[in-house]
Amino acid sequence: MSASLLDQIKDIQNNLNHLVDQFNHLNSYAQDVSVGFVDERIVLLIVFILSCFLGYFVVWRVKGSLHSPLMSMTNAISSVIILGALPFCATSVIGFFATVLCAINICGGFSMTKRMVDLFSKEFASKGVSVYDK
Template sequence: MDVINHTVIDLIIFVLAIYVGYHVVWNVTPALHTPLMAVTNAISAIVIVGAMLATGLTVGAGPRFFGALAVLLAAVNVFGGFLVTRRMLEMFRKKEPKRIASSDQVRMEGTR
């Protein structure tokens, strides 16, 4: 006799995970955003491995389709995460100072 339905417990855990995740991400200082993105990419890579293992153990077309879809979506997530992390790191890179054109270059451009 189950007193509490397992679906209700799973739903409560899901809602609590959303709540905690929201507060953890939004209260991170700006200096830690890039490391947070790197950790998120690592977790997504672990999800890809788990989805591949789960897909390999399934029997039937439906579960294999959804497993392949999970692998595809997790791969898109990792790829997008790396792009965002790269753009964030480029914001901190020092920019090259603009070179002042020499008088010869100015004269050559003026003749065009």
């Protein structure tokens, strides 16, 4: 009785192990298939579309009075295009030139944004000297 039960348990165990093996095999196969089938470009396209929506909703919330700093800021952050120029910077003149152009944009754009944004602070507004006080 007990011997046959043990046999049965062993049998079930073997079956289970076999099933796990099969499952693992299937899983790795599925991973192979998914890696092979999802094109990198599709992922980029999805990211692009979602980013458009995100940008749309974020930018509509920006106050009208801050539209100039907004444009300056977007100009500065669009200079991340520098990532494309960096690998070529040391190897070609055009790459070096493109890096310089982007660097102008990064530094100029951010410092202009900061200059404008600082104008909108309470401290700056209260700094104005009244003629009457002179």
